[in-house]
Amino acid sequence: MQGCGTTSMLNRVRLNASDPVRAASLALERRAADLVPGGAPAEEAPLYLRRGSGARVWDVDGNEYLDYRMESGTVCLGHAHPGVDEAVRAQLRDAAGGCGRHPLEVEVAEQVRALVPNTGVVVLGPAEAELRRTAIRLAQVATGRTAVLRCGEPGGDGAWAGLRASRLDAGDLAAAARAIDQATAGVVVEAAVLEDPAPGFLAGLRELCRRHRALLMFDEAATGFRAALGGAQQRHGVAADLAWSSRTIANGLSLAALTVAPGLPASVPGAATGARPDLLSLAAAKATLAELQDSGAPARLARLGRRLKDGYNAMAATLGLRGTAAVGPDDHPRIQFDPQWNDGGRQALRVRRELLRRGILCDGVHYFSLSHGESDVTYTLSAYRDILVLLRRTAGAPGRG
Numbered sequence: 001m002q003g004c005g006t007t008s009m010l011n012r013v014r015l016n017a018s019d020p021v022r023a024a025s026l027a028l029e030r031r032a033a034d035l036v037p038g039g040a041p042a043e044e045a046p047l048y049l050r051r052g053s054g055a056r057v058w059d060v061d062g063n064e065y066l067d068y069r070m071e072s073g074t075v076c077l078g079h080a081h082p083g084v085d086e087a088v089r090a091q092l093r094d095a096a097g098g099c100g101r102h103p104l105e106v107e108v109a110e111q112v113r114a115l116v117p118n119t120g121v122v123v124l125g126p127a128e129a130e131l132r133r134t135a136i137r138l139a140q141v142a143t144g145r146t147a148v149l150r151c152g153e154p155g156g157d158g159a160w161a162g163l164r165a166s167r168l169d170a171g172d173l174a175a176a177a178r179a180i181d182q183a184t185a186g187v188v189v190e191a192a193v194l195e196d197p198a199p200g201f202l203a204g205l206r207e208l209c210r211r212h213r214a215l216l217m218f219d220e221a222a223t224g225f226r227a228a229l230g231g232a233q234q235r236h237g238v239a240a241d242l243a244w245s246s247r248t249i250a251n252g253l254s255l256a257a258l259t260v261a262p263g264l265p266a267s268v269p270g271a272a273t274g275a276r277p278d279l280l281s282l283a284a285a286k287a288t289l290a291e292l293q294d295s296g297a298p299a300r301l302a303r304l305g306r307r308l309k310d311g312y313n314a315m316a317a318t319l320g321l322r323g324t325a326a327v328g329p330d331d332h333p334r335i336q337f338d339p340q341w342n343d344g345g346r347q348a349l350r351v352r353r354e355l356l357r358r359g360i361l362c363d364g365v366h367y368f369s370l371s372h373g374e375s376d377v378t379y380t381l382s383a384y385r386d387i388l389v390l391l392r393r394t395a396g397a398p399g400r401g
Contacts, residue, residue, distance in 0.1 A: 009021060010061065010062045010063050010064070011063040011064065011065075011356075011357070011359055012063075012064045012359055013056070013064055013065065013066045013358075013359035013360070013379065014358065014359055015357070015358050015383075015386070016357055016358065016359065018357070019353070019356065019357055020046060020059070020061065020063040020356060020357075021061045021062075021063065022046065022047065022059075022061060023061060024048070024059075024060040024061045025046050025047035025048045025059060025060055025061060026047065028047065028048050028060065029047050029048075046059030046060070046061065046063060046065070046361075047059075048060045050062075051079075051080075052067065052075075052079025052080060053078075053079050053080045054078045054079060054080070054371035055067055055070075055078055055079075055369060055371040055372045055373075055376055056079070057079060057361065063359075064359060065356075065359050065360065065361035066359055066360045066361065066376055066379070066380070067079070067361050068360065068361060068362035068363075068365070068366040068367055068368075068380075069361055069362065069363060069367065070252075070367040070368075070369050071247070071252045072221075072222075072246075072367065073222060073226060073248065073331075073332055073365075073367035074246055074247035074248045074251070074252045075251055075252040075367075075369055076225065076226055076248050076251060076252075076288070076292065076297065076301075076369050076370065077251045077288060077291055077292070077297075077369060077370045077371065078369045078370055078371025078372075079371070081251055081287075081288075081291070081370075081371070083287045083290075083291055084250075084251045084284050084287045084288055084291070086287075087283040087284060087286060087287035088253075088280050088283050088284055090283065091104075091279050091280055091282075091283035092280065102279055102282070104279060104282035104283060104286060105124060105276075105277070105282060107286055108122075108124060108249075108257075108282050108285045108286050108289070109122035109124060111285075111286065111289045111290070112249070112257050112259065112289070113259070115225070115229045115230050115289065115293070116230045116231060116233065116234070116243065116259045117230050117233045117234055117239060118233060118239040118240065118241075118259075118261050118262070119259040119260070119261070119262075120260055120261055120262035120263065120264065120266075121259070121260040121264075121266040122257055122258070122259055122260075123257070123258040123259075123260065123266070124255065124256070124257055124258075124277045124282070125255075125256055125258070125275060125276070125277055126254045126255060126256070126275050126276075126277050126278065126281065127254065127256060127275075128221060128244060128245070128246045128247070128256040130256075130275070131244045131256050131257070131258040132188075132219065132244055134258060135217055135242040135244055135258055136148055136185075136186065136188070136217070138242060138260070138264065138265065138267075139185045139186035139214075139215040139217065139241070139242060140185045140186075141265070142185075142215065142264055142265055143185045143186070143213065143214065143215065145182075145183055145184060145185035145214075146183075146185060147166070147183045147184050147185055148166075148184075148185055148186055148187075148188060149166050149167075149168055149176070149179055149180065149184060149186075149187045149188070150166070150167050150168065150187070150188040150189070151167075151168045151169070151170045151171075151176065151187065151188070151189040151190070151205070166179065170189070170190065170197070170201075171197065171198045171201055173200070173201055173204040173205070173208075176204070176205060176208060177208055180208045180209065180212050180214060181212060182212060182213075184209075184212055184214040185214060185215065186209070186214050186215035186216065186217050186241070186242070187205055187208075187209055187214060187215075187216055187217065188217045188218075188219055189202070189205060189216070189217070189218060189219065190218075190219045190221070190222065191218050191219070191220055191222075191223045191227070191231070191232030191235075191236065192222060192223050192227060192232065192329045195327070195328055195329070196328075196329050197236065202232070202236050202238040203236075203237075203238050205238075206238050206239065209241075215241040215242060215264075216238075216239075216240050216241050216242075217240060217241065217242040217243065217244075218231070218232055218233065218240040218242070218243035218244075219243075219244065220232055220243050220244060220245040220246075221244075221245065221246040222246075222329075222332065223235070223245075223329075224243075224244075224245025224246065224248055224249065224257070225245060225248045225249060225289070225292055225297075225298075226248055226297075226298060226301060226331050226332070227298060227329065227331060228298050229292060229293060229297075229298060231243065231245060235298075239261070240259075240261070241260075241261045241264060242258065242259070242260060242261065242264070243258070243259050244256060244257065244258040244259075245257050248288075249285045249288060249289065250281045250282075250284040250285040250288055251284055251287075251288040253280065253281040253284045253285075254277075254278070254281050255277050255278075255281035255282065255284070255285050291370070292370075295370055297370055298331065300370065301330070301331040301332075301368045301369070301370070302330035302331050303330075304368045304372055304373075304374070304376075304377055305329070305330040305331050305332065305333045305366065305368055306330045307374075307377050308326060308333055308366060308377050308380060308381065309326040309327070309328075309330070309333045311377070311381040311384075312325075312326035312335070312381065312384055313325055313326050315381070315384065315385050315388055316388060319388050319389065319392050320392070321388060321391065321392060322338070323337060323338035323340075323341035323342075324336065324337050324338070324341070324347075324388075324391070328365070331367075331368055332365050332366060332367045332368065333365070333366055334364050334365040334366065335348075335351065335364050347391065347394075348364060350391075351364075351387055351391075352364070354383075354386075354387045354390065355383060355387070358383040358386075360379075360380060360383055366380075
């Protein structure tokens, strides 16, 4: 399905004369209206993507974008990575599968255990949510307790339906000390999503859990194999008893990993691991983990992210804009706005639309991949400079002289 406009009318990664053509996307949205739930907001573009390559994606109308969504960071190598694609094609040619186990399960588990600290057993599955529930049940059975505490919003509220899980503010070690007791089976914490943890917070949680014989659990959907090859445990030097990562392990394909510390049961009654992983995702994971290790990916992603943060903040300071800043973990920094200036999200929406007009697809968080390069950061910073100048002209912008 191709857009109705000519090639010359389609937007590219540059300052374009108009907003992206969306005729094909809107036609698909009309077809999906009473068929497929969960459509995209009307002001968002593109609604439907056709393909991706490296750090670029193309929508069904043919518009091109520099992609910072990257499937919420899980496409860590870039779209259509040659090594991953070839591994998947080779597995398709082999066509082995069915009810039997496959050597790839062992090979990928060995890779994970070699990378992630404090790992005794590796459980692989097609969905992070299922492995999260498995981890919580393991903690409950291993400790003989039922109460689970969660710091921040690991997995979002919907992930905790049917579970007894009280919520704590992330970073509040004093509140955690008051809440963790002899009835606590475990504490779940996002190691870093929007912000890195405060110094000493994870180590403090580790000590509190040790003191009360509770298990410390890391939700590494955002940090697994990105913050460091060994995830947050390696980056922050704090050992978790249970940790699960998301589709980053397979460059966006449907696979997740749960690591279980030595000495804990690998499986217990009532903690079934659910569906087995499919072979194509396992093949992708084997190739992805090897490439991440060979390329030194975490350091490269962090370097690009630091350059974006430093450049954005320097421009904002030069323009006298105190209402916005680039913050967050280096490998996926985000643009933050002062709530009073953001006007209910209108400034952030304006920035996203201006980025789209310049061929940049970003929802505020910049998920870097190995396919992003220095030239992409240079272009993105130039786009932000133009946009910040526009924002400075807005009446009431903080810092405007």
